[in-house]
Amino acid sequence: MGASTKGADMPEIAEALSRMEGMLPAVGTERVALDKAAGRVCAESLAARLDAPPFAVAAMDGYALRWADAGAPLRCLGTARAGDPLGGPVSPGTCLRIFTGAPVPPGADTVVVQELAEAAGDRVRILPGAEPHRHIRAAGDNLRTGAPILRPGTRLTARHVGLLAAAGHAEVAVHRRPRVAILSTGNELSERFAVDRGAQILDANRPALKALVQAWGGVPRDLGIVPDEPDALSSALARVLDAGDIDLLVTSGGASVGDFDLVCPTLAALGFAPAFRKVRMRPGKATLFGQFGGLPVLGLPGNAVAALVSALVFLRPALSLLAGTGRAALPEERAILATPLPATGPRTTFLRGRLDRGPAGGAVFAVLADQDNAMLSGLAEADALVLRPADAPPAAAGEPVSIIRFDRAPGF
Amino acid sequence: MGASTKGADMPEIAEALSRMEGMLPAVGTERVALDKAAGRVCAESLAARLDAPPFAVAAMDGYALRWADAGAPLRCLGTARAGDPLGGPVSPGTCLRIFTGAPVPPGADTVVVQELAEAAGDRVRILPGAEPHRHIRAAGDNLRTGAPILRPGTRLTARHVGLLAAAGHAEVAVHRRPRVAILSTGNELSERFAVDRGAQILDANRPALKALVQAWGGVPRDLGIVPDEPDALSSALARVLDAGDIDLLVTSGGASVGDFDLVCPTLAALGFAPAFRKVRMRPGKATLFGQFGGLPVLGLPGNAVAALVSALVFLRPALSLLAGTGRAALPEERAILATPLPATGPRTTFLRGRLDRGPAGGAVFAVLADQDNAMLSGLAEADALVLRPADAPPAAAGEPVSIIRFDRAPGF
Numbered sequence A, B: 001m002g003a004s005t006k007g008a009d010m011p012e013i014a015e016a017l018s019r020m021e022g023m024l025p026a027v028g029t030e031r032v033a034l035d036k037a038a039g040r041v042c043a044e045s046l047a048a049r050l051d052a053p054p055f056a057v058a059a060m061d062g063y064a065l066r067w068a069d070a071g072a073p074l075r076c077l078g079t080a081r082a083g084d085p086l087g088g089p090v091s092p093g094t095c096l097r098i099f100t101g102a103p104v105p106p107g108a109d110t111v112v113v114q115e116l117a118e119a120a121g122d123r124v125r126i127l128p129g130a131e132p133h134r135h136i137r138a139a140g141d142n143l144r145t146g147a148p149i150l151r152p153g154t155r156l157t158a159r160h161v162g163l164l165a166a167a168g169h170a171e172v173a174v175h176r177r178p179r180v181a182i183l184s185t186g187n188e189l190s191e192r193f194a195v196d197r198g199a200q201i202l203d204a205n206r207p208a209l210k211a212l213v214q215a216w217g218g219v220p221r222d223l224g225i226v227p228d229e230p231d232a233l234s235s236a237l238a239r240v241l242d243a244g245d246i247d248l249l250v251t252s253g254g255a256s257v258g259d260f261d262l263v264c265p266t267l268a269a270l271g272f273a274p275a276f277r278k279v280r281m282r283p284g285k286a287t288l289f290g291q292f293g294g295l296p297v298l299g300l301p302g303n304a305v306a307a308l309v310s311a312l313v314f315l316r317p318a319l320s321l322l323a324g325t326g327r328a329a330l331p332e333e334r335a336i337l338a339t340p341l342p343a344t345g346p347r348t349t350f351l352r353g354r355l356d357r358g359p360a361g362g363a364v365f366a367v368l369a370d371q372d373n374a375m376l377s378g379l380a381e382a383d384a385l386v387l388r389p390a391d392a393p394p395a396a397a398g399e400p401v402s403i404i405r406f407d408r409a410p411g412f
Helices: A013-021 A158-166 A205-215 A230-243 A263-269 A304-323 A376-381 B013-021 B158-166 B205-215 B230-243 B263-269 B304-323 B376-381
Strands: A029-033 A062-065 A074-080 A094-098 A110-113 A117-120 A123-126 A148-150 A171-175 A179-185 A219-226 A248-252 A273-276 A288-292 A295-300 A332-337 A348-357 A363-367 A384-388 A400-405 B029-033 B062-065 B074-080 B094-098 B110-113 B117-120 B123-126 B148-150 B171-175 B179-185 B219-226 B248-252 B273-276 B288-292 B295-300 B332-337 B348-357 B363-367 B384-388 B400-405
Touching (some): A013 A288, A062 A074, A148 B376, A158 B205, A158 B376, A179 A205, A179 A230, A205 A219, A205 A248, A205 A304, A205 B158, A219 A230, A248 A304, A263 A288, A295 A304, A304 A376, A348 A376, A363 A384, A363 A400, B013 B304, B062 B123, B148 B158, B179 B205, B205 B219, B205 B304, B219 B230, B263 B295, B348 B400, B363 B384
Parallel strands (some): A074 A094, A179 A219, A179 A248, A248 A295, A332 A363, B179 B248
Antiparallel strands (some): A062 A110, A074 A123, A332 A400, A348 A363, A348 A384, A384 A400, B062 B110, B074 B123, B332 B400, B348 B363
């Protein structure tokens, strides 16, 4: 939590993300029943296991007949409705009353809609306007056996679940949910406020990070609060490694370079191979990524706002990489400034604000007055961040800017 | 599943939604631990239970001192770091080495950053450039006891969870998840394809609708497939009512006016009070809504694509109303047509298509060639719908249109 920024290597966000990318291979797979598949990431190429419809079926309510016979009155043999077994053949001079979804019997080559037929007893007359070969959905029209329906890497939604069911799949191979261990560091942190236990703040980072991991498809494991003591941190880290079942460790706090910021040196003692130790962004500079003993670790800042902004930038793509969908891009959009912005310093800068609809219908962004990094209430009130490049000049109201809407990263 | 459109009352989508709105009051509430709160809807007004920070704390690493003494060398009394108990007073002529987050002791009114101080042994000299009253975060600066932090009706995300933790809330009152019973009707439907059991299609609607209910915050209860027989449907509906714990019943199939479409007459026999029996939209005309015995019921079409499009239009806002967040609007956006569109008929029309980035950076929509309503593969391939008004003329490539991106209704 120190303020010093010594050390030469401070990559831009894009460069930091590129370094992270190669170090987060997709996790293994498991088979799940269709009921459990929504939200998971497909891990196989799938094809239809059957023809849909399995037989030719009527696409409308009407009469099934041979078109060659349509000129003269037809004798109606009976009724076929959806779900009935395939009926006997329609012989010359006959027809079948048929309802949408019912199997078209052998012999029939046309369904005439009921509006274009006149029935009296078992006699049916086809009216002018009827057309040959209409209103029959052929076997396999919607899905043909062997036709590809899903690619690996697809995040499954309700539409895919419906398609899998229709195609005869009762289960599907998916990537298991990435397991993410979360720990907070800091002597000042507490789960429960008690004045007699020293000057404390309640730990907001772990609850928020657990919620993010869950919303973004992972399974959080809560490692609690570790005090700012090398031995305590070292044994906490060693325990994660020994457990052997964690895909990513996320820490918050202690990742800066102050006298009591222990994450970097403690990791170093465990053989840490860093991808980066800080990032040219604000807030969120004190973000690190690397691995030790084969375990990827993402170190987030201690300040709550900085931790969450950095999670949006790094934890979200880390989880999507582990889950097998590739790197989730930061969801940048354009908006018009409702309020002026100051010049930015030497880092890419995120400022919290609120979105509204402008007079022209487009999105309009108003920056919040208080941008204090410990101010979680401001982040909760905001619904977007403006993303400003390093060394940007002041921006006036009316200028277009790049924003990140929180509802584009659901769960944030 | 009949094709006839008799009956005068066929409201537009907006009118149908308005009629639905008053019939879906928010469900009851429960208290959940913070770990279970993300994704739930807050059901109370909440205020901060404590000041954050609880004491004045250092906002930077440096030295805490009385500004009046800054002109002469100071004796350093010791070190305070985050989490340390509140130290004794800083008396005249003394200072305290202090780190970010540590309590500022009584007497000190300024923190001078370490870059503007020179220490030799326990002597500290303040350098030019230091300013009075800086770098102290006063008690309650971030959150003041009693300050409002959350309103009822807020869908809680990770940011809110963090704020609740920081404000001293270990649990929160939320609406319970709406319980949604789902049944499919149709003799042709099966869970498992078997040629000897009549002409069947696999039921894709229930699996997809269950996934939607879950993605949109509800708890699905699967009532299975009911054949097209009045007695079977009637007793299935009566059982839902008797169970007494369902907030919404969703049916699919049998909601049209064909000879074997039984949902409307069977509901009528149970005292159905309809809000609407069909809607001026395509696909999805055969959508009904109302209540019987106090139970809201949404009847969706049997065709898979029609059922899912209608679910996007009606089930999503139904769930958000039950959940207490108010009516979720259909997420309409603008895009440019990449392909021409035909004139529409007398109903609001949804066509499936794919989105791409145009040369100017905006969204470009290309309609899919096959718009068959039983074609779930086409819906799964699509990533948006174009929404065209009734009786719209043909539209040329390059024209702006209204679209609904599926990723704006996550889970669809």
